[in-house]
Amino acid sequence: MKLRETIIKHLLKEQDYIVGYADLRKLLAAKYAQYGYGIVIGRRMDSAIMDSIETGPNADYYALYQTVNVELAEIVKSIEAELRGNGIKAAGIAPSLTALDRNERFDHTLSLDFSHKLVATRAGLGWIGKSGLLITYEFGPRVRLVSVLVDYPVDYCRKPVLKSECQDCDLCVQHCPANALIGKEWTITTRREEIFDVFACREKCRELGGRIGKGIRLCGICISVCPFGKA
Ligand code: B12
Structure with a gap:
């Protein structure tokens, strides 16, 4: 089967996405270990809206975030169904x-058993920035991600990315309203906790998102200020 063509035909406008293919053998949690390979899809976020949240999230960003989440959830479902059909x-x-x-485990760790960013670095799409975000070569951190795990060896692999390319830049660290970012450069042995305080980040997301609407958790300042991906 022509995997690449199969994936691309599910994307709405090809130029809004990046797609990566990764060998994940030995990297997945036990419940996903039966798969071994992954396809990650990054959806570019609208530039003007991302520029507009440099000092905090707004209703336009929230609307975009929801629309893109729905779109990505539908895309992975349809890709999953087609692959299973084959x-x-x-x-x-x-x-x-x-x-x-x-x-309870999530409440204590804010960690799931699955990281889209891991698939993306292994697929060679980018590195983990001082913000803790995936910084892609094409769109910087201005992407939302989804993945499909498969038990089918994937081709078209770029080389995995092994370390950060942020260098001296620390704009995200300076602008983080929660002071949650430590400023450490990532390599594949860096734990998330060495990069940022996830609880402080979530607390600020609650506060800033709460100004848009009840129960909304949102920030995105670290995405907006990052020089990578700006027009
Ligand atoms: C829980 C969660 C949060 C929590 C905890 C933060 C966190 N990053 O874990 C809170 C509420 C704080 C949060 C906040 C935000 N989040 Co959030 N969040 C998630 C979620 C649902 C799970 C993350 C998780 O459990 N990870 C497990 C930990 C251990 O892994 P990780 O941090 O993801 O990645 C590490 C490993 O992958 C490792 N790694 C990477 N490559 C390799 C390679 C090898 C070989 C090895 C061994 C390790 C390794 O390094 C990474 C960093 O330490 C993901 C969706 C998902 N399932 O991935 C979105 C996600 C990470 N969030 C995202 C976003 C955008 C945000 C916010 C901007 C909120 C917003 N939209 O306004 C903020 C920004 C926070 C920040 N600076 O990162 C995006 C990030 C997109 C990007 N470009 O990177 C994701 C991927 C959602 C998506 N579908 O796009 N988030």
């Missing part, structure tokens, strides 16, 4: 937390 074991992973993910 006899390939496939599992689409949603862009955001689902009801199933919310349990």
Whole structure:
């Protein structure tokens, strides 16, 4: 089967996406270990809206975030169905937390068993920045991600990315309203906790998102100020 063509035909406008293919053998949590390979899709976020949130999230960003989440969730579902129809074991992973993910372990760690960013660095799409975000070569951090795990060896692999390319830049560290970012440059052995305080970040997301609407958690300042991906 022509995997690349199969994926591309599910994307709405090809130029708005980046797609990466990764060998994930030995890197997945036990519950996903039966797969071994992954396809990650990055959806470019609208530039003007991302520019507009340099000092905090707004209603336009929230609307974009929701629209893109729905779009990506539909895309992975349809890719998953087509791959399964071709006899390939496939599992689409949603862009955001689902009801199933919310349990005691998550509350204590803010960590799921699956990281879209891991698939993306292994697929060679970019590195983890001082913000903790995936910084892609094409769109900087201005992407939302989804993945499909497969038990089918994927071709078209770029080389995995092994370290950060942020260098001296620390604009995200300076602008983080939660002072959550430590400023450390990532390599594949760096733990998330060495990069940023996720609880402080979530607290600020609650506060800033709450100004848009009840129960909304959103920030995105670290995305907006990053020089990578700016027009
Ligand atoms: C829980 C969660 C949060 C929590 C905790 C933060 C976090 N990053 O874990 C909170 C609420 C704080 C949060 C906040 C935000 N989030 Co959030 N979040 C998630 C979620 C649902 C799960 C993350 C998780 O559990 N990761 C597990 C940990 C251990 O891994 P990780 O941090 O993702 O990645 C590490 C490993 O992958 C490792 N790694 C990478 N490559 C390799 C290679 C090898 C070989 C190895 C061994 C390791 C390794 O390094 C990474 C960094 O330490 C993901 C969706 C998902 N399933 O991935 C979105 C996600 C990470 N969030 C995202 C976004 C955009 C945000 C916000 C901007 C909110 C907003 N939209 O306004 C902020 C920004 C925070 C920041 N600076 O990163 C995007 C990031 C996109 C990008 N360009 O990177 C994601 C991927 C959602 C998506 N579908 O696009 N988030």
